[in-house]
Amino acid sequence: MTEISRRRLLTTAGTAGAAGLALGTAGGALAHAATTTRGAPALTSLGSTTVAFHGTHQPGITTPAQTHGHLVALDLAPGAGRRQAVELLRGWSGLAARLMAGEAPDDDTSVARDAGPSSLTVTIGLGHGFFDATDLVDARPTALDPLPAFSNDALDPDRSDGDLWLQIGADDALVAFGALRALQRAAAGTAAVRWQMTGFNRSPGATARPMTNRNLMGQVDGTNNPGPADDDFDERVFVPADGDPAWMAGGSYAVVRRIRMLLDDWERRTVGEQERVIGRRKSDGAPLTGGEETTPVDLEAVDDDGRPVIGANAHVRVSAPETNGGAAMLRRPFSFHDGFRGDGGPDAGLLFVCWQADPLRGFVPVQRKLDRGDALSEFVRHEASALFAVPGGAAEGEYVGQRLLEG
């Protein structure tokens, strides 16, 4: 399926979802009430929306971010080699296609039973160690070289890296959990969970404002994200059809960072202080230089005293593509909240996931600048980090990674 037809499919699916109006919202209201009143709920577009597994690119990259997400890294078992990796990736691909179509796995536990696929996506990535274990070191992309160390990193190795990666997203928590368990069972004996993180985004329908998501700092987050309509979107996000290595054509590289927010510190600052740290208004995400959320930031603007309106270390200046040689990546994060820490502060923040054709032209130059001069650094801690090669999408009858493993 070409990129164009795939986008059309997504658009069509969205329209079909919106078309089932009367049934839709009535069902939403009733399904909710049904938890105590036993009404007659109906599957709304939230439940019935499907995302295609097969295509030029894997799902879960340009798919609108779902309400619930799981990120899971696995390590191949000692002794597991290329044969086992082939079986695993073939099995995962078949399972992902079934689950995303709303079908049950063979060993169904019924957790997701009765629910629609709820925009379920499963995205499969390969880490640096995968190529050692499978004796494919020669095929390992240089783009998978370990990320440079950043001075403010405080990384936990047990929650970093991994031979294999799964990104699971769905608009229903039980559907996402059911997929996680099914994929984990399918890996039994071949790969074991190394780390797993769970995140969330705003629920569809919770807000009336046509605005980007907010993060747990309360900040509008993702305004400058490239969109599929941008001329250079594919170039920035996906490895081209004639890219190197050839097996990564249509693929992308995912950088994953667990970024804890020091919310007690942050919330003690005034809104004015917070806005100067970011360079945007808190209320609507508009640049401090005026306009609305999507108005370009005027990095040259000065106030009446001739001082820059956007400070030298404001997050929006330091991370701006203009100041990073045009570097850009597609950010598609989830928030996380894993309870409280011993110090009483919340263990919460951002499961930052970004997508790019080449980390050395996406995440790395931006993070280098942020690491040195971002006013926001005082309020965040990068606690885990991983980098994965996410092969192009599988065609019908193909599995993810087949061009690498059988190329």
Added chain:
Amino acid sequence: MTEISRRRLLTTAGTAGAAGLALGTAGGALAHAATTTRGAPALTSLGSTTVAFHGTHQPGITTPAQTHGHLVALDLAPGAGRRQAVELLRGWSGLAARLMAGEAPDDDTSVARDAGPSSLTVTIGLGHGFFDATDLVDARPTALDPLPAFSNDALDPDRSDGDLWLQIGADDALVAFGALRALQRAAAGTAAVRWQMTGFNRSPGATARPMTNRNLMGQVDGTNNPGPADDDFDERVFVPADGDPAWMAGGSYAVVRRIRMLLDDWERRTVGEQERVIGRRKSDGAPLTGGEETTPVDLEAVDDDGRPVIGANAHVRVSAPETNGGAAMLRRPFSFHDGFRGDGGPDAGLLFVCWQADPLRGFVPVQRKLDRGDALSEFVRHEASALFAVPGGAAEGEYVGQRLLEG
């Protein structure tokens, strides 16, 4: 507000939600797409639904269970006494009323900004230690006496008990998180978080089946729950208007248990084995003695060989009100999933919350029987436990607990 008028209000709210059809679902679909495409989302009934804070009973008991929940226990700071408790409960009550109405707190962090109240509820409870710290031991209900020890308990004291308790629920994760943070800030200096747990339920609209929620075992869970339409519902769940102590009139007692599920063990069993453990069909929750989900279980039925269809230790038999002197409680749980444990198994299960007029006629007799003879015990671990007195709802101008603290 009387109980009858409050129920009417809830019903009316539900109908109003369903009435906004065209705008509603279109908004749902577009809000979802907006995360990458900047559509024009609309607030659907999911976001706009409000639950009343003031009333005979506190919210969050008969309110349909929301998608996201936080349970938080706090301990009063050393030296904090009755005066501080009054200020805290007055502050929390005012804040809860504002947040539930969709208004921002004075120290708004914008986390929930743009979103509707999304069925937010805040429920406030008092633990055994609250009465010592506030010099109100004489007013402590005997129903707050510590629960008996159960032989299969493996309780973590750091995640059990607490002087104060908040139950927060909402259909949007950022709304729930914002409320949690605002309530925690309002307690600063007076009470500190002792433990906090986060849970979830199925999303409204994810399923078309008019059926009770499923738990992470994939089991239909809550079929025999009493409903507000039952003749004896109020009697079982709420302390009567002339109850003892008088300040608990309209109140209820909440038992909270963190019940971890041994899902690796459970999922290795066949569906037939699982069904015999529970006594119900996995597919639809119908009793093994036939019918549909809501068909009464026939505990007397025997098979062709004269053996009971529902085994002696089947969960549905051991927990049946008929075998527990009519004991009944309103269960209103959330599922939880806190990542993976060292043994590779998921740290997941049920945040069991049940409501009753008297724990000694609700949770305790049922759990005593389950503890001794429930086939399900092999697959679950009770890891934390708490019991709270949840005062009746506050009237307008009143705060939760006022009749205790100023009575």
